[in-house]
Amino acid sequence: MHILIATRRPNELSAFADALLRETGAQLLFADSWTNVLATVKVIPPAFVILDVGLAEGKPLELARQLVTVNAMINTAVVSPLGAEEFHEASEGLGILAPVPVNPTAEDGAALALVFRRFMSLSRLNSGIRL
DSSP, X not given: OEEEEXXXXXXXXXXXXXXXXHHHOOEEEEESSHHXXXXXXXXXXXXXEEEOTTOTTOOHHHHHHHHHXXXXXXXXXXXXXXXXXXXXHHXXXXXXXXXXXXXXXXXXXXXXXXXXXXXXXXXXXXXXXXX
């Protein structure tokens, strides 16, 4: 399983990324621009994408909208300074699994890993259901 982290600040997110790695066992990939994110998603479709603030091309929610047009099945988490209600409003319809704090910690990485593991378990259960 691959997790793609779109960020221009990998060193600042190292504790967060280390916790994700430890808790999911996934291979972490990093991209520092929208171009690299979109190219990676086409070549190596990750199980999850985490979109950070600060990418030169625009805001994470804008990139999430573009990702949906490339692959509607991409599971995303977005770094956002918005409160829960504001985030829900802004991200509605994009299928974003979780918001991530602007300065995520190792604890935030472990919490997001739990969300990812639960989502993967539900996906496996749902794939066996026949209607």
